[in-house]
Amino acid sequence: MANSIPEIPIPTTQTAALIENPGPDATVVVRDNLPVATPGPNEVLVKLEYSGVCGSEIRALNAWGVYNPIVGHEGVGTVVQAGKNKTATALLGQRVGIKWLYSACDETGSEGEVATASSSACSACRRGFANNCARQLNTGKQVPGTLQQYAVADARFVTTNIPSTLPSEIAAPLLCAGLTMMGAQAKVDAHVGSLPKNEDTWVVISGAGGGLGHLGVQLASSQKAGRYKVIAIDHGEAKRQQSLDAGAHFFIDYGQSDDEIEKKVKDLTGGEGAHAVIVVSGAQAAFRTAPRLVRNMGVLVTVGLPVADFMLPVSAALCSARSLTVTGVSVGTEEQMSELLQLAAAGKVTPAVEVRTLHEVHDVIEQLRTDSVTGRIVVKIPE
Numbered sequence: 001m002a003n004s005i006p007e008i009p010i011p012t013t014q015t016a017a018l019i020e021n022p023g024p025d026a027t028v029v030v031r032d033n034l035p036v037a038t039p040g041p042n043e044v045l046v047k048l049e050y051s052g053v054c055g056s057e058i059r060a061l062n063a064w065g066v067y068n069p070i071v072g073h074e075g076v077g078t079v080v081q082a083g084k085n086k087t088a089t090a091l092l093g094q095r096v097g098i099k100w101l102y103s104a105c106d107e108t109g110s111e112g113e114v115a116t117a118s119s120s121a122c123s124a125c126r127r128g129f130a131n132n133c134a135r136q137l138n139t140g141k142q143v144p145g146t147l148q149q150y151a152v153a154d155a156r157f158v159t160t161n162i163p164s165t166l167p168s169e170i171a172a173p174l175l176c177a178g179l180t181m182m183g184a185q186a187k188v189d190a191h192v193g194s195l196p197k198n199e200d201t202w203v204v205i206s207g208a209g210g211g212l213g214h215l216g217v218q219l220a221s222s223q224k225a226g227r228y229k230v231i232a233i234d235h236g237e238a239k240r241q242q243s244l245d246a247g248a249h250f251f252i253d254y255g256q257s258d259d260e261i262e263k264k265v266k267d268l269t270g271g272e273g274a275h276a277v278i279v280v281s282g283a284q285a286a287f288r289t290a291p292r293l294v295r296n297m298g299v300l301v302t303v304g305l306p307v308a309d310f311m312l313p314v315s316a317a318l319c320s321a322r323s324l325t326v327t328g329v330s331v332g333t334e335e336q337m338s339e340l341l342q343l344a345a346a347g348k349v350t351p352a353v354e355v356r357t358l359h360e361v362h363d364v365i366e367q368l369r370t371d372s373v374t375g376r377i378v379v380k381i382p383e
């Protein structure tokens with residue numbers, strides 16, 4: 001039997017946004033007669049307040065993979081029912097965050113107790129990277145996502161330490177967009193290491209004005225939470241302004257030739273190119289341009305998710321001759337999540353959020369598909 005908070009009655013049906021006909025004719029419909037699920041022993045039922053809408057949901061709409069009809073993986077809400085196990089019941093009544101990582105094979109993951117990861121866990125989990133678990137389940141993919149009133153979540157993997165000063169609509173984009181950029185930033189930091197003083201370290205962020213990008217700029221920029229000079233690449237006045245507000249030192253509009261973009265980056269970086277290029281955008285052109293913007297011994301960090309059969313256009317000879325590193329990132333660890341929440345509570349990282357309704361999800365995903373969302377759109381879940 002699941003435990004619930006006595007004063008909050010849990011309905012048997014609920015409202016959710018569903019993707020129908022994934023592919024070219026996909027639509028998102030709102031239905032109000034869907035069953036409310038019951039949490040299993042290690043699970044909780046979360047009454048959601050807000051859910052961010054991630055650019056990666058385009059994949060579900062386009063049928064670039066098999067997804068649950070209910071997507072969304074940036075949910076904030078309150079635990080109203082819990083399974084019988086202690087980790088679940090301990091969360092009753094608490095505000096929690098639901099992320100892309102629904103569960104991993106290392107069941108100690110949620111507490112950050114990496115040292116005690118069971119020996120049967122996969123090697124990524126044993127190293128403390130449950131976000132790279134080989135046997136992970138994902139919210140909105142194998143299990144229903146957060147664009148619904150009541151979502152079941154695994155109590156061992158929800159985020160439990162959202163500072164009380166952070167409103168839920170501000171916390172939501174941190175759960176995927178922010179966390180992913182923490183993961184990307186960690187890769188850049190590890191690669192760049194320490195550099196001689198008085199030498200600028202340059203990071204190009206491609207797709208800088210979007211949901212992930214603007215948080216990535218804030219995390220990287222020496223004018224905000226980071227230590228780098230940031231060159232933001234995106235398109236249009238709104239994204240230029242968003243990138244500069246986020247702390248970018250320079251902005252380059254991608255509405256010009258690769259030659260021109262390369263020349264601008266080289267001019268800004270003493271002729272060598274940036275130390276790191278983070279490709280946040282899922283646009284194929286962004287991946288094509290990236291290798292031309294990085295200096296010798298530099299790192300390319302891929303974050304964006306283009307269609308599955310698109311290959312990274314970087315020649316093996318170029319990688320060898322210029323000693324390039326190419327690495328990818330998929331969200332981040334719970335430790336990075338905690339660090340990010342502290343940065344947000346301290347005002348060093350602030351998501352730019354626009355709140356919309358559940359009925360607008362179709363339009364929101366269309367806007368994401370045409371790359372016309374500046375900052376993050378967050379949906380208010382009906383009460």
Ligand SMILES: [Zn+2]
Pocket residue numbers: 054055056073100176177
């Ligand atoms: Zn996401």
Ligand SMILES: [Zn+2]
Pocket residue numbers: 104105106121122123124125126130132133134135136
């Ligand atoms: Zn694992």
